[in-house]
Amino acid sequence: ASFFMPISLTGKVVLITGASSGIGTSCAHYFAEAGARIILSARRKEKLILLADELQQKYQAKTLLLPLDVQKSDAINTSIQGLPANWQAIDVLINNAGLSRGLDKQYEAPLQDWEEMIDTNIKGLLYMTRAIAPGMIARNAGHVINIGSIAARYTYPGGSVYCATKAAVKVLTEGLKIDLLGTPIRVTNIEPGLVETDFSNVRFRGDTDRAKNVYEGM
Ligand code: NDP
Numbered sequence: 259a260s261f262f263m264p265i266s267l268t269g270k271v272v273l274i275t276g277a278s279s280g281i282g283t284s285c286a287h288y289f290a291e292a293g294a295r296i297i298l299s300a301r302r303k304e305k306l307i308l309l310a311d312e313l314q315q316k317y318q319a320k321t322l323l324l325p326l327d328v329q330k331s332d333a334i335n336t337s338i339q340g341l342p343a344n345w346q347a348i349d350v351l352i353n354n355a356g357l358s359r360g361l362d363k364q365y366e367a368p369l370q371d372w373e374e375m376i377d378t379n380i381k382g383l384l385y386m387t388r389a390i391a392p393g394m395i396a397r398n399a400g401h402v403i404n405i406g407s408i409a410a411r412y413t414y415p416g417g418s419v420y421c422a423t424k425a426a427v428k429v430l431t432e433g434l435k436i437d438l439l440g441t442p443i444r445v446t447n448i449e450p451g452l453v454e455t456d457f458s459n460v461r462f463r464g465d466t467d468r469a470k471n472v473y474e475g476m
């Protein structure tokens with residue numbers, strides 16, 4: 259894909275969480291095409307290895323694999339501190355890792371689904387930002403891009419906790435922006451609408467027919 263790129267991303271370091279699938283994988287392609295160096299992060303290392311190969315072949319992109327679970331703050335801190343010296347100066351953080359679980363009513367949903375969505379979409383995003391933003395401030399450069407959702411604005415049946423996590427992403431983005439006023443660090447909330455990815459497969463735990471149905475007629 260070709261696209262308008264007003265600033266040069268050549269050699270910039272971009273860290274993408276949830277790079278192993280969907281929107282994160284697409285972001286990796288765009289940034290690779292633009293000449294950025296990309297830190298590919300997610301839990302499934304085997305997917306990251308395949309993506310790194312593809313980006314190398316298509317765009318001669320330089321990538322670094324950072325397998326991690328964003329729910330684990332200690333592992334995040336160790337991983338970020340342990341980055342090789344020439345990968346430490348992260349210019350762009352894309353907080354994309356996220357998921358939904360189920361479409362149950364608030365008074366019926368399994369608690370575990372809530373824990374997973376809140377721990378990933380809210381706490382995971384916070385942990386990543388907390389680990390990486392201080393370096394941006396010290397270097398006087400950087401951009402944090404959060405992947406929120408239209409679900410932050412429109413609550414749908416059975417979606418209340420997922421929607422609440424994305425409403426939290428909106429508020430956390432605004433809060434970070436306020437906290438960074440006076441610095442050159444930029445903060446952005448992207449709010450996509452329906453995108454056909456693995457999202458609904460994950461939500462319905464592999465019920466592919468039900469997942470496919472979500473995008474029927476779109
Ligand atoms: P996918 O299921 O295709 O991708 C989700 C990604 O998140 C995977 O790479 C997964 O990697 C990663 N991820 C999930 N949990 C964790 C974790 N604990 N630690 C690290 N990585 C994790 O879905 P999408 O691409 O659609 O979703 C990406 C983002 O976009 C999410 O935040 C989602 O809420 C948001 N969004 C999606 C929309 C849609 O319609 N699809 C619309 C609006 C927003 P792995 O399993 O390997 O860890």
Ligand code: 8X3
Pocket residue numbers: 406407408409417420450451452453
């Ligand atoms: C994902 C979009 O509407 O399926 O955030 O929740 S939706």
